[in-house]
Amino acid sequence: MHELSIAMSIVEMAEEEAVARGNAQVHAVLLRLGLLSGIVKEALVSSYEMACAGTLLGGSRLLIEDIPVEIFCPVCRCSRQIASIQRLCCPECGALASEVVKGRELELVALELSE
């Protein structure tokens, strides 16, 4: 259950941005979350509310964009999205693929704010 510490990092990072913009009011935080990031979305959303309390982010929403996992298929020589992180193989040719090109993201993308 490390989602609370991740939520606190998100709040801290967003607060810094808000302060740099003259204590802007933050309405929403946009996050990109890869399926291989190791973060459980539901746990992060509930931790976020707790982490926001008493900060500049109080009352703001956390909007999460799920990023599916893409592997690079060594046979097809291109990136392909996979359906399950339990099987890292090319959905077209079935080759096992160890190179993950997308899906580990844990990124603060943007803030919706009023200055």
Next chain:
Amino acid sequence: MTAAPRLVEVRKNILKHNDLVAHELREHFRESGVYVVSLVSSPGSGKTAFLEKTLTCLRSRSRVAALVGDLATENDAARLARSQAPVKQIITGTVCHLDAQMVKTALDNWNVGPLDYLFIENVGNLVCPSSYDLGENLRLVLLSVTEGEDKPLKYPTIFNSADVAIITKTDLAAAVEFDPRTAEANIQSVCPGMHTLQLSSKTGAGMTEFLALLDSHRNHR
């Protein structure tokens, strides 16, 4: 009057601070010439027994030390101290994983320069440690035969974050009807190409292969 809300692009990695400290640690380890190996697994999979055996085997020919993460007790450090290698405990309290800053703090005033190998035993947890780079050179994930062959499918992220999978407690394999081929197939499914080793810290079976693998990774870093 407050202006209408607008969208401001930020684009920052949430784990930026951890990754930065991990990068500094990795540089520090490289400059010091120490090879750093971390261990992750579920609680009770035999990390401490495996590490005690490894430290004991290595001590006659290499300079080794260990950092051990635990939620509450210093029992693991006390067990590892039997190997007579320098051991330091990191008590994480309620935190379920080690992060790079904890490693950095634990290494303050500890000169790793004379070491060949430093081992970092993470808190027993197959979920949270996967997100945190500790600056290690090699990450081992342990899976004991008593946990069942499907652990990799249940925790694909941590297996995918590791470099080598070690199947432990093989002396108990027959008793629990562990099927190594199924385990291997599951490991390959979540992390294609992963090197897997089977060993028993109790009997020592597989330790020679493991020590050879360590040396080969260290020489090829």
